Each structure stands twice: as C-alpha cells, then as structure tokens.
Amino acid sequence: MYRWFIALLIFLLLGLQYRLWFGEVNVRDIWDLNAKIELQKSINQELSQRNSELEAEVVDLKKGQAALEERARSELGMVRDGETFFQLVEPADENR
Incomplete structure (x- = not known):
C-alpha cells in the first residue's frame, strides 16, 4: 500500500516539475520576461531623462529670450538690426 502511495507522490512531483520547467508558462520564460522588463526599465529611464531635458529646453524657449536668440542665430543665421554679418x-x- 505504501509503495503505491509513494509511487503516486513521485509521479505527481514529476508531473509538477515537468509543468514548471517545460509547460506553457515555465521558469525559463519568466526569467526571459524579467530580463526584458529590466532592459525596458533602463530604456524608459533614459527616455525619461531625455524628455526632462527637452521639457526644460521648451520652458527656456518659451520664457527666455536669450535661448531663443541663440537658437535663431546658430540654426537660422539671423542677425539683429544694426549688426553686420561677416562670412x-x-x-x-x-x-589644383
């Protein structure tokens, strides 16, 4: 009687182990998903930092004339009235 009970317990244990390691949702898939989550968290952190920098630049452009003037001069080649542009x-x- 005890042999059948022990055999049944071993069979159940092996069945559960099989599902744990080779089933539809197994331990390896969970490890892979955790690695992907960590990678996505680091990407999100970098993007959040970039967004903060862009937000600060937008606020500076809306409120500060110096940043707007500097950007107009460097990117658009604009000059003020009364200034002389030398190339x-x-x-x-x-x-040759």
Whole structure:
C-alpha cells in the first residue's frame, strides 16, 4: 500500500516539475520576461531623462529670450538690426 502511495507522490512531483520547467508558462520564460522588463526599465529611464531635458529646453524657449536668440542665430543665421554679418571664406587651393 505504501509503495503505491509513494509511487503516486513521485509521479505527481514529476508531473509538477515537468509543468514548471517545460509547460506553457515555465521558469525559463519568466526569467526571459524579467530580463526584458529590466532592459525596458533602463530604456524608459533614459527616455525619461531625455524628455526632462527637452521639457526644460521648451520652458527656456518659451520664457527666455536669450535661448531663443541663440537658437535663431546658430540654426537660422539671423542677425539683429544694426549688426553686420561677416562670412569668412577659406581661400581656394592654388595647387589644383
């Protein structure tokens, strides 16, 4: 009688172990998902930092004239009234 009971318990244990390691949702899948979650958390943290920097730049552009003026000068080549724009051109190579 005890042999059948022990055999049944061993069979149940093996069945549960099989489901744990090779079933539809197994331990390896959970480990993979946890690794993907950690990777996504680090990506989200980097993106959150970038968003904070962009938000600070937007606030600065809305409230500060200096940042707006600097951006207009560097990216659009704008000058103020009364200023003279000088463009320095490299001389052509005479050896050609």
